[in-house]
Amino acid sequence: MRMFSFCLFLFIQLSGIIHICGGGLAGTALKHFVKCPARQMHMDVSKMDVHFHDFHRGKSKVFPIDKAAKGILSFDRLDKNKKFYMFVHGFATYINHTTADLVRRTFKAVPNSYLILIDHSHYTNHYDGLKKSYRRSVKHVYSIGVQLAHMLAQLNNGGINPKRIHAIGHSLGGQILGHVGHNFIKLTNGKKIARITALDPAGPCFSDSPKEEQIRAGVADYVEVYHCDDGALGTKSVLGDTDFFVNKGSAQPQCKSTMVSNKCSHNICVSMWMASVAHRNWFPARNCDKYKLFKNWSCVSNKKTNAGFWNPGTAKGVYFFSTKGHNF
Ligand SMILES: *[C@@H]1O[C@H](CO)[C@@H](O)[C@H](O)[C@H]1NC(C)=O
Numbered sequence: 001m002r003m004f005s006f007c008l009f010l011f012i013q014l015s016g017i018i019h020i021c022g023g024g025l026a027g028t029a030l031k032h033f034v035k036c037p038a039r040q041m042h043m044d045v046s047k048m049d050v051h052f053h054d055f056h057r058g059k060s061k062v063f064p065i066d067k068a069a070k071g072i073l074s075f076d077r078l079d080k081n082k083k084f085y086m087f088v089h090g091f092a093t094y095i096n097h098t099t100a101d102l103v104r105r106t107f108k109a110v111p112n113s114y115l116i117l118i119d120h121s122h123y124t125n126h127y128d129g130l131k132k133s134y135r136r137s138v139k140h141v142y143s144i145g146v147q148l149a150h151m152l153a154q155l156n157n158g159g160i161n162p163k164r165i166h167a168i169g170h171s172l173g174g175q176i177l178g179h180v181g182h183n184f185i186k187l188t189n190g191k192k193i194a195r196i197t198a199l200d201p202a203g204p205c206f207s208d209s210p211k212e213e214q215i216r217a218g219v220a221d222y223v224e225v226y227h228c229d230d231g232a233l234g235t236k237s238v239l240g241d242t243d244f245f246v247n248k249g250s251a252q253p254q255c256k257s258t259m260v261s262n263k264c265s266h267n268i269c270v271s272m273w274m275a276s277v278a279h280r281n282w283f284p285a286r287n288c289d290k291y292k293l294f295k296n297w298s299c300v301s302n303k304k305t306n307a308g309f310w311n312p313g314t315a316k317g318v319y320f321f322s323t324k325g326h327n328f
């Protein structure tokens with residue numbers, strides 16, 4: 001507990017743990033601050049909402065989770081051959097927050113697709129007099145994942161090919177997708193959704209958990225994980241088919257020297273990835289074991305891939321890329 005004499009930690013909000021220490025130390029200290037709940041399998045998550053967007057035709061509808069699959073399948077002139085992007089947000093946010101706005105704006109520009117935006121804020125933010133609590137949120141992660149897997153399995157039964165489903169999650173949403181993918185496989189006798197993108201999947205209460213409690217390779221045809229606040233608000237585990245370390249994986253350049261650097265780095269993962277939708281070649285990445293080696297050009301002749309939305313999904317292992325020169 002000696003670290004407390006060196007560091008000043010303030011809890012402003014769940015995703016906003018402000019600290020003035022290094023990332024590794026923050027990760028260690030977080031364990032002492034967040035009392036992690038035991039795993040809960042049967043939480044009531046019936047108050048989740050599903051926002052379905054058909055941007056091409058300018059139509060949107062909100063469904064309660066238990067009616068969502070039916071609602072989507074009977075949506076006016078639904079074309080099951082389009083792509084279905086599902087976004088799952090993180091802790092302490094809501095459907096009209098700037099993050100959700102960015103997601104809507106981004107996918108509005110993606111042709112031949114629909115957006116399924118999940119709202120689980122009833123369990124993960126202030127709601128009806130309930131105060132937001134990271135502990136309460138973590139308790140609901142498994143059940144939220146199971147409910148979403150049920151919805152996707154119903155969509156599959158209704159004729160939507162899981163190969164057309166790409167799920168993207170930030171923070172707690174990234175960890176939720178581990179349960180979505182795993183339970184979708186169980187519910188469909190072995191089918192997998194095409195792709196899962198986990199943007200800085202949550203660290204506190206997950207970093208030291210077994211892999212089965214985190215997003216991981218195998219729960220979709222292809223799982224990619226982006227690390228932006230590695231070892232603090234984001235998990236320190238290497239989990240996906242491909243793990244991308246953004247710059248050094250923590251302390252993002254736009255965020256340095258601010259008091260809220262962890263939260264900033266954690267959230268910039270979303271802006272970075274959403275920016276890649278419109279900029280196909282912004283983030284060439286190199287297979288590399290360590291940032292040090294990436295930084296001193298030791299990995300320049302290693303395997304290369306493209307990080308972000310246009311990632312072809314063929315690379316395996318740990319990759320690094322720089323965001324230098326790009327504004328997002
Ligand atoms: C979000 O914004 C829309 C449009 O302004 C509004 O109709 C809706 O009630 C808002 N929802 C919440 C939960 O604040």
Ligand SMILES: *[C@@H]1O[C@H](CO)[C@@H](O)[C@H](O)[C@H]1NC(C)=O
Pocket residue numbers: 292293296297298
């Ligand atoms: C890069 O850094 C690594 C680790 O510090 C070192 O072993 C290696 O020699 C360096 N390579 C170059 C080209 O400087």
